[in-house]
Amino acid sequence: MTEPPLRxxxxxxxxxxxxxxxxxxxxxxxxxxxxxxxxxPPAAFQVFFLVVMGARWFGWVYLTLGLxxxxxxxxxxxxxxVWLGNLLLVVCYTLIALSLRKGHQGxxxxxxxxxxxxxxxxxxxxxxxxxxxYVSLQTILGTLPAGEFIHAIYRFFxxxxxxxxxxxxxxxxxVDVAGRKRFVQMLKAPSFWPLLGLLLAGLAMLLVLPGELRxxxxxxxxxALGLMAAAHSLPGATLSSNMIQVPLMISSAQTGATPELLLxxxxxxxxxxxxxxxxxxxxxxxxRAQERLQDSLQLAAAGELxxxxxxxxHQPLSALNAYAEAAxxxxxxxxxxxxxxxxRNTLDRIAQETLRASSIVRSLRQFxxxxxxxxxxxxxxxxxxxxxxxxxxxxxxxxxxxxxASSGWAPVVFVDRVQMGxxxxxxxxxxxxxxxxxxxxxxxxxxxxxxxxxxxxSDEATPLSAAEAEQxxxxxATRSKDGLGLGLSISRSLVENNGGTLHYEASPEKSFVxxxxxxxxxxxxxxxxxxxxxxxx
Numbered sequence: 142m143t144e145p146p147l148r149x150x151x152x153x154x155x156x157x158x159x160x161x162x163x164x165x166x167x168x169x170x171x172x173x174x175x176x177x178x179x180x181x182p183p184a185a186f187q188v189f190f191l192v193v194m195g196a197r198w199f200g201w202v203y204l205t206l207g208l209x210x211x212x213x214x215x216x217x218x219x220x221x222x223v224w225l226g227n228l229l230l231v232v233c234y235t236l237i238a239l240s241l242r243k244g245h246q247g248x249x250x251x252x253x254x255x256x257x258x259x260x261x262x263x264x265x266x267x268x269x270x271x272x273x274x275y276v277s278l279q280t281i282l283g284t285l286p287a288g289e290f291i292h293a294i295y296r297f298f299x300x301x302x303x304x305x306x307x308x309x310x311x312x313x314x315x316v317d318v319a320g321r322k323r324f325v326q327m328l329k330a331p332s333f334w335p336l337l338g339l340l341l342a343g344l345a346m347l348l349v350l351p352g353e354l355r356x357x358x359x360x361x362x363x364x365a366l367g368l369m370a371a372a373h374s375l376p377g378a379t380l381s382s383n384m385i386q387v388p389l390m391i392s393s394a395q396t397g398a399t400p401e402l403l404l405x406x407x408x409x410x411x412x413x414x415x416x417x418x419x420x421x422x423x424x425x426x427x428x429r430a431q432e433r434l435q436d437s438l439q440l441a442a443a444g445e446l447x448x449x450x451x452x453x454x455h456q457p458l459s460a461l462n463a464y465a466e467a468a469x470x471x472x473x474x475x476x477x478x479x480x481x482x483x484x485r486n487t488l489d490r491i492a493q494e495t496l497r498a499s500s501i502v503r504s505l506r507q508f509x510x511x512x513x514x515x516x517x518x519x520x521x522x523x524x525x526x527x528x529x530x531x532x533x534x535x536x537x538x539x540x541x542x543x544x545x546a547s548s549g550w551a552p553v554v555f556v557d558r559v560q561m562g563x564x565x566x567x568x569x570x571x572x573x574x575x576x577x578x579x580x581x582x583x584x585x586x587x588x589x590x591x592x593x594x595x596x597x598x599s600d601e602a603t604p605l606s607a608a609e610a611e612q613x614x615x616x617x618a619t620r621s622k623d624g625l626g627l628g629l630s631i632s633r634s635l636v637e638n639n640g641g642t643l644h645y646e647a648s649p650e651k652s653f654v655x656x657x658x659x660x661x662x663x664x665x666x667x668x669x670x671x672x673x674x675x676x677x678x
Contacts, residue, residue, distance in 0.1 A: 153198070156190055157205040164209045167304075169394040170403065175226070175279060176214070177293055179403040180390045181300035183209070184234065184268075185308040191238035192248060193316055203231045222284040229278055230271065237267035237305075247647065249313050250320075250611075251375060252425050257418055264305045272297035296404065303407045307386050307414050311379040318606060320376070327373045327380075336372060340365040340381055344388065352398040355389075359409055366413060370420035374428065378417030386410050432615075516639075518553045519561070521596065525584050528565045532573055540578035543569075547586035552594065554657060556639040564632040564643070565596065568653045571628060572600040599652040610645050 164183045171178050187202055206227040210216040216223045240263045241249055249260055276293045279285040285293055314320035327333050343361040350358060362385055370378035389410065393403055522545075529543055536543045554561075565584070572582045580601040587595040605613070614633050636643040641657045 152194070153201045156201070157208060160186055160205050161209045161212055164213050166391065168213055169390070170400040171214075172289065172293055172296065173284065175222075175284065176210075176230070177276070177297045178300050179296055179400050179407060180304060181297075182304040182308055184230075184271075184301040185305040185312075187231070187234045188238050188241070188305055189309055189312045191235055192241050192313075196235050196239060199231060199235055202234075203227060206231065222279060222282050225282070226275060226278060226284075229274055233267065233271040233274060237263065237271075240267065248316060249309075250317065251310050251313060251418075252422070252429070254419075254422050254426070257422050260309070261306060261415075264309070265302060268298050268302040268305065271301060296400065299404055299407050303386070303411055306411065307382050310375070310418065311383050314376060314379060319611065323374075323376050324380075327376045330373065332372050333377070336365070336369045336377075340369060340384065344385055348388065348392050352393055352396055352402055355393070356402075356405060356409060359413075363413055363416065366417045367420055370417045371424060373421075374424040375418070375421035378414075378421035382410070382414040382417055385413065515557050515559075516555050517558060519556055519558050521552075521554045521586055521594070522547055524554075524558065524562055525565065525586060525596065528562055528569050529584060531566055532569045535570065536573045536582065539573060539576065541573050541576045542579075542581040543573070544581060544583040545585075546583060548588070552588070554594065556641075556657075557635075560635045561639055564635040565598070565655070567628045567632045568598040568655075572598050572602075572653070575602040576600050577602065594657045596655040596657075597652045598655075599650045602651060604647040604651045605645070610647065613645055614643075 160183060163186055167178065167180050167182050169178050169180060176183075187206075191198060191202065207218045207224065210223055210227070211218060218224055241260065244259050244263060245256060249256060251257055251260060272294045276285065276290060276297060279293075280287055280290055315324070340362070343365045347355055347358060347362065366378065366381045366385070369381045389406060390403065393406060398406075525545055529545055533543060569582065569584060576582055582598070582600045585597045585599065587597065614629050633643045636655055639657075641655055643653065643655050646652045646654055
């Protein structure tokens with residue numbers, strides 16, 4: 142989506158102003174007039190801006206680097222070492238930003254050990270490649286003496302890596318709605334302020350010491366940051382790391398610390414920061430495990446209620462089905478003149494729908510009470526068409542176009558027909574209800590090699606935010622005033638009971654994706670019970 146011109150100019154101006162200020166504050170012990178310093182937060186600032194705003198801002202970032210060179214380093218932007226060096230830097234930082242977005246499928250949400258490790262690997266590899274490329278270019282141009290090559294790469298790498306790995310996690314949390322809520326909750330927590338006081342006391346004690354003693358008495362900060370991370374997870378860890386790094390680096394430079402001492406301090410800060418990230422991530426994962434347990438208990442309670450309702454509804458539905466079939470038999474003895482065809486069709490539909498409702502109740506009762514599944518061979522296209530037919534009236538009422546498509550390999554699927562139909566029907570209904578008039582909902586069958594089959598339910602509505610996507614499959618989480626918030630959680634349980642998976646994707650199109658795994662042998666379909674969904678060619 143294109144930004145309005147005034148908003149674009151405002152965003153770019155704020156970025157450029159902040160960048161120049163950060164560049165000026167961190168321009169400490171440079172090699173010549175180059176941007177090779179022991180601490181380089183402007184690199185993190187560029188990567189953060191490109192991750193959040195997109196690679197289309199490449200040109201603006203490049204112009205900002207040239208402006209900062211003139212104001213901070215008083216360099217001539219027309220010299221090859223400046224304009225070509227800046228171009229190389231922006232290319233490298235853009236690639237780092239794109240890698241982060243690709244690896245995390247959007248702005249990184251650093252809430253798991255996997256995401257932390259992935260981000261650290263991308264940033265480490267990106268900082269090293271950038272350092273080697275930039276220093277090599279400056280050496281070739283003659284701006285940097287050949288004897289400084291290894292030392293320059295080391296200084297550039299440490300400065301960039303520490304700037305990015307400390308600042309970016311804090312920035313990514315602050316641009317996320319859920320992340321900002323967690324920061325607000327942290328600030329309101331009674332335990333935050335005493336821990337902050339302990340952290341600031343340790344930092345103040347360190348700052349009054351001479352530069353050569355700061356490394357020796359750094360350990361109290363490990364204790365303070367560990368307590369903050371354990372109490373307030375990632376928000377506490379990332380905030381504490383930045384509160385330590387920024388004043389420590391500026392103070393050390395103003396007191397005449399050597400570049401070597403600054404580099405040693407940066408390595409210690411890196412160790413401190415990674416310790417905080419690990420502790421904060423473990424605490425976050427424990428919190429999410431507790432939430433999942435709570436969700437499971439809620440879903441179990443809902444399942445118990447559903448099982449009870451299914452038991453109570455089974456007899457009335459059976460009776461209704463018997464009455465409908467009796468009415469059809471009676472209608473067969475009536476002359477066509479006395480019984481219009483429309484009435485006959487209506488009675489047939491009543492009988493069919495009552496029978497289907499009874500099957501659904503029976504199947505869901507088996508699922509909720511025993512986790513059972515009546516596995517049978519099912520044509521996925523035929524199952525998808527049945528689901529589309531059931532939702533067609535709702536789509537017509539909301540003026541939403543329904544479509545069905547398939548591509549690639551389309552085998553027979555061994556699943557519980559009622560359970561999978563219920564899950565797909567829920568997904569289609571949700572997609573139709575989320576769509577505006579004139580938009581399209583498509584259910585698509587995709588064969589993925591010889592191992593996977595996907596059924597994707599896609600719509601053209603606005604993609605969910607990261608915070609909304611995180612809550613999607615939680616029981617009783619709903620934005621609808623008329624909904625219970627159980628549809629998606631039950632649908633995922635039904636799919637998983639048939640050996641598949643269900644997840645949400647925001648790109649390249651908003652989709653709910655059901656994935657089934659292929660096995661070469663045909664299952665024994667005579668037995669019932671929770672078992673993997675099987676596919677045969």
